[in-house]
Amino acid sequence: MMMRNRVMKYWVIVLLTWGFTLAAMAGDGVKVRVGLAWQPNDAAYERVILSIEAAGGEAVILPQLRPAGFEYDSLTLCPRYVNGVGVLRQQYADIVKRDTYHGTDAAELMADVQAVVFLGGGDISSTLFAVPQTWHGIEGDNSADATRDVSEYLTMAYCLDHDVPVLGLCRGMQMLGVVSGAPLIQDLTTYYEGLGLSYHYLHRMQRDADGNRYYTPHDVTVTDHNSLLYAIVGTDTIHNVPSWHHQVVGDVTGTPLRVTGVTETDGINIIEAIERTDKRFALGVQFHPEEAVRKHLKGQPDASRFMPLDDAIAYFHALITAVSPQ
Numbered sequence: 629m630m631m632r633n634r635v636m637k638y639w640v641i642v643l644l645t646w647g648f649t650l651a652a653m654a655g656d657g658v659k660v661r662v663g664l665a666w667q668p669n670d671a672a673y674e675r676v677i678l679s680i681e682a683a684g685g686e687a688v689i690l691p692q693l694r695p696a697g698f699e700y701d702s703l704t705l706c707p708r709y710v711n712g713v714g715v716l717r718q719q720y721a722d723i724v725k726r727d728t729y730h731g732t733d734a735a736e737l738m739a740d741v742q743a744v745v746f747l748g749g750g751d752i753s754s755t756l757f758a759v760p761q762t763w764h765g766i767e768g769d770n771s772a773d774a775t776r777d778v779s780e781y782l783t784m785a786y787c788l789d790h791d792v793p794v795l796g797l798c799r800g801m802q803m804l805g806v807v808s809g810a811p812l813i814q815d816l817t818t819y820y821e822g823l824g825l826s827y828h829y830l831h832r833m834q835r836d837a838d839g840n841r842y843y844t845p846h847d848v849t850v851t852d853h854n855s856l857l858y859a860i861v862g863t864d865t866i867h868n869v870p871s872w873h874h875q876v877v878g879d880v881t882g883t884p885l886r887v888t889g890v891t892e893t894d895g896i897n898i899i900e901a902i903e904r905t906d907k908r909f910a911l912g913v914q915f916h917p918e919e920a921v922r923k924h925l926k927g928q929p930d931a932s933r934f935m936p937l938d939d940a941i942a943y944f945h946a947l948i949t950a951v952s953p954q
Contacts, residue, residue, distance in 0.1 A: 663741035683944035696731030716774035721755035728785035746800025764814035793909035801912025805877040869915035909950035
């Protein structure tokens with residue numbers, strides 16, 4: 629019986645993946661090329677590559693984008709651009725925000741992809757916020773990478789200006805928010821303490837005895853039926869999204885963004901999905917559907933705790949469909 633169930637599960641995955649592939653290749657038979665925004669950790673690409681390929685697209689790792697006139701030591705910004713905690717210094721952040729990709733080879737480097745996924749990862753330099761903030765000061769979450777921040781800021785700005793469809797995952801959603809002018813809450817625990825409330829770590833597990841963290845599942849409420857998010861999920865509640873973050877988009881007032889998903893957390897709605905209303909497809913989700921894809925396709929023992937495989941692949945299929953021949 630156990631062997632038969634495993635075989636059935638295998639063929640369900642094969643048929644699902646093949647169905648998405650046929651949909652993505654409809655028309656001229658050429659796969660949509662989906663770029664992965666550059667970041668320095670090659671291992672982090674695996675989950676998103678799996679997800680894009682399962683949805684029928686071709687994954688392409690994009691080159692690093694560099695502002696005109698900035699100096700690098702191999703792939704890394706020279707030390708003078710970065711402060712002691714890895715955050716981009718304000719004077720250089722101001723140049724990035726002012727000039728973005730102009731004066732760079734962004735158009736040439738982006739010419740071969742039709743859509744872009746922005747991956748999860750560490751904190752974004754708070755100097756890049758539309759209204760800069762000082763660093764949150766939590767040494768245990770000191771994961772800023774100014775070199776990555778600069779490349780992703782330029783890449784996101786180029787995509788939005790040229791209406792290239794984008795999907796932002798966790799940090800990628802935060803970058804969509806930052807480039808669009810939204811502030812970030814830099815640390816949820818500190819934020820709740822400032823409100824006199826307790827935060828119960830709904831969005832990521834606390835460290836275990838060995839100092840490790842893991843993804844945690846929770847539900848997301850879809851707040852707008854007239855949205856990309858609702859078109860993808862077709863339900864008012866997205867169950868068991870894989871979550872691992874301590875920063876979130878704080879507010880979208882005065883920006884071209886709208887909130888389309890939230891999670892009620894200790895009495896407060898935390899933003900879980902944002903969209904650009906002026907673009908054909910610019911969606912950010914604060915969770916990790918690509919992690920659910922990986923868990924299911926790799927047969928990991930905790931896969932059943934998280935969203936089903938077809939639900940997770942749907943985000944990537946929707947991105948591909950946005951640029952597929954009709």
